Amino acid sequence: MTSAGLTCKLVSESATRSLGLALAKAVQPGDVLALIGDLGAGKTRLTQSLALGLGVPSDTVTSPTFTLIHEYQNGRLPLRHCDAYRLQSAEEFADLGLDELFAEDGVAIIEWADRVSGYLPRDRLELRLSVMDETTRQVEMTGTGPRGQQLVATLAERRPW
Amino acid sequence: MGDAEYLLSIETSCDETSAAIVRRDRHVLSNIVATQFELHERFGGVVPEIASRAHLERILPVIDEAVRQAGISLTGVGVVAVATHPGLVGSLLVGLTAAKSLSLALDVPLVTVNHVAAHLYACRMAAGADIFPAIGFVVSGGHTHLFDCRSAVEMDLLGCTIDDAAGEAFDKVAQILGLEYPGGPQIERLARDGNSAAFSFARTFLHEPALRFSFSGLKTAVLYAARGTPGSRTPVPELTTSRIQDLAASFQAAAIDVLIGKCEQALKQTGRRTLCVGGGVAANGAFRSALEEMVSRLGVRLVLAPREFCTDNAAMMALGWEYYERGLLAAFDTDVIPGLMRS
Numbered sequence: 001m002t003s004a005g006l007t008c009k010l011v012s013e014s015a016t017r018s019l020g021l022a023l024a025k026a027v028q029p030g031d032v033l034a035l036i037g038d039l040g041a042g043k044t045r046l047t048q049s050l051a052l053g054l055g056v057p058s059d060t061v062t063s064p065t066f067t068l069i070h071e072y073q074n075g076r077l078p079l080r081h082c083d084a085y086r087l088q089s090a091e092e093f094a095d096l097g098l099d100e101l102f103a104e105d106g107v108a109i110i111e112w113a114d115r116v117s118g119y120l121p122r123d124r125l126e127l128r129l130s131v132m133d134e135t136t137r138q139v140e141m142t143g144t145g146p147r148g149q150q151l152v153a154t155l156a157e158r159r160p161w
Numbered sequence: 162m163g164d165a166e167y168l169l170s171i172e173t174s175c176d177e178t179s180a181a182i183v184r185r186d187r188h189v190l191s192n193i194v195a196t197q198f199e200l201h202e203r204f205g206g207v208v209p210e211i212a213s214r215a216h217l218e219r220i221l222p223v224i225d226e227a228v229r230q231a232g233i234s235l236t237g238v239g240v241v242a243v244a245t246h247p248g249l250v251g252s253l254l255v256g257l258t259a260a261k262s263l264s265l266a267l268d269v270p271l272v273t274v275n276h277v278a279a280h281l282y283a284c285r286m287a288a289g290a291d292i293f294p295a296i297g298f299v300v301s302g303g304h305t306h307l308f309d310c311r312s313a314v315e316m317d318l319l320g321c322t323i324d325d326a327a328g329e330a331f332d333k334v335a336q337i338l339g340l341e342y343p344g345g346p347q348i349e350r351l352a353r354d355g356n357s358a359a360f361s362f363a364r365t366f367l368h369e370p371a372l373r374f375s376f377s378g379l380k381t382a383v384l385y386a387a388r389g390t391p392g393s394r395t396p397v398p399e400l401t402t403s404r405i406q407d408l409a410a411s412f413q414a415a416a417i418d419v420l421i422g423k424c425e426q427a428l429k430q431t432g433r434r435t436l437c438v439g440g441g442v443a444a445n446g447a448f449r450s451a452l453e454e455m456v457s458r459l460g461v462r463l464v465l466a467p468r469e470f471c472t473d474n475a476a477m478m479a480l481g482w483e484y485y486e487r488g489l490l491a492a493f494d495t496d497v498i499p500g501l502m503r504s
Contacts, residue, residue: 039333040381044324059323063377066302066329067175069249071499086302086332096176097213097251100499133392134385 004149006156010137016042019139020049022161026154027054027107029077031147032121034113037129042137043111046129047081050109054079064111069101078106084115093119125151163485165239165269167231170478171224173256174248174276175303178219181475182231182238185482187286190231192469192476195219216255224259227475238267242481245273246498253497261493272484273491276473277304282313282480283466284437292464296433298424300448301440301472302328305374305420307427310437313483319427320372327416328442330376334383334412338405348409349445355403355410360386362415367422372430374419383412413447421451428461439466439477 010016023033033050035043048058054075064070064083072079080101087093093116101108102121113120123145130138143149155161165185172179181192228235243260245253257273264271281297297308297316305322325333328345335344340351362382365375387408389397398404424436436456442448443466456463470477484490 039337040384044377048324059373062322063325063329065333066326067247069499092176092215095213095215096249098249100250131391134390136392 004143004152006141006152008139008141008159009132010042010139012135013042013045016046016137017049017052018161019155020046020051021053022155022158023050023151024053024076026151026158027077029106030102030104031107031151032102032124033107033109034117034120034124034126035109035111035129036114036126038131041129041131043129046127047109047111050107051075051079051081054107068096068098078103080106080108082108082110084110084112087115090116090118123147163239163270165485167233167237168240168242168479168481168485169224169227169238169263170242170274170475170481171220171256171260172244172276172279172473172475172478173213173216173220173252174244174246175252175473176215177473178216178223178256179473179475180220180224180227181478182227182233183476183479183482187289187479187482189286189476189479190233191227191229192474193223193227193230194474195223213249213251213255216252220255220259224263235263236267238263238269240270240272240481240485241267242272242274242478242484244276244279244478245495246275248276248497248499250497250499253499257495257497261495265493270485271491271493271495272481272489273495274478274480274484277306278314278316279477279480280304280439280466281308281310281316281437282483283439283470283474283477284464285313286470286477286479287467288464292435292437292462294433295435295437295464296424296427296431298420298427298436298438299440300327300420300438300442302326302332304328304440305376307372307423309427309431309433313480314487314489319431320374320423322374322376324375324377325380327374327376327420328440330380330416331413331442331445333380334409337380337384337387338408339400345441345445348413349447351406351409352413352447353410355406355408357410357414359407360411362386362411364415364418364422367419370426370430372423372427374423376416379412379415383408413445417445417448417451420448421455424452425455425459428459433461435462435464437464437466439471441472444468444471 052058128140331345340347
């Protein structure tokens, strides 16, 4: 079964954590997760929960805004965490060779993915985070290809996380 | 070990391509940093596999310029130093490949250097003599890392940020306040005319002994103070110049309190008598003053990186001399060690 989209409310930080852990169980080598959302929407927090679910201590997962890519090899799958926030143009993504992120052996997660969408693999899971109030976030998940849609379906089936 | 006079250093760990010539006495003869992209359109949309096109285009001109400005000839280079860790795979590979090629062609030794350690070595260069053992603090957009440095080439990580780096918080707060990139210097300028007690932002982890930092919450607190708490009906005052100045001052005070407090804890916990501080945030005047005040209270020596060597550059890679002088040369099968930030 596949599904194009799924929208849910994350009523607390622990709900964000549950989503991250559910993602960690569902992902396979080669998967690409694209995070979209404003400052403070919880993108790094969600990545930390995904990392935790993969077996990477979450307090070792720090923001790659300046360093651009952080790589974690100590979990179930290699995790590569990228941030496009600081790039001055989408072309810079290619110019700096940031597509190293998409190595087939691991999972790639990109913050501010909307800024470099033309350089991302076509089939991915997009997670659009928005702030409802101080503690509540809404996440809108969209599969942009067969694998992305399969991930959405898996997450939908396994609710509640 | 060896009689080399001039060291050529190459630094391509992130988005800047940099090369420098440093004399054996650590005098910097040239330091070239290229950040501009000029040759975009030549390549269209084709992405070469695992190699940074930007660095490939710039590396040879940058090395040429470093040699030319130093007033030496390439054959005068006696040792080649290159940053291999940490950074982006493709970026590091371009620097390492250039360094290996030059080392082979010139028949001179190759040494590899940790980019973060090199930030601290900028302090040693300012001092003009050995400063180690010391507590080393790298505070930049990418790092907020405290080290116990036994020597220039041996250091243990004491603690670091668990989310955002301090410099990143400065830049993101600047963006929240509508300031231009890079925001760090703008925050410092506006903070001078602001009231640092206008907003009471949390000093995360300040009063616990663990040497760790968190700036993500501070960034969000400034965001809510500037634009209002999401979902709240309370109107937010207009972001006037004086409110921006107060927010900048209050944010900067909170960030600096934590940075200073953790340095002080690290000095007390280890008993080290010297503190050296490098990285982009070490160029912040308010931070420098607060450091001076703290070390004079503790009776500890402070060595700050010179402002021109706070941001990424190849001059700080003079650290390569320490490896050369200890005979710690790199083999030709040396590889890069990318993205793993905590080792």
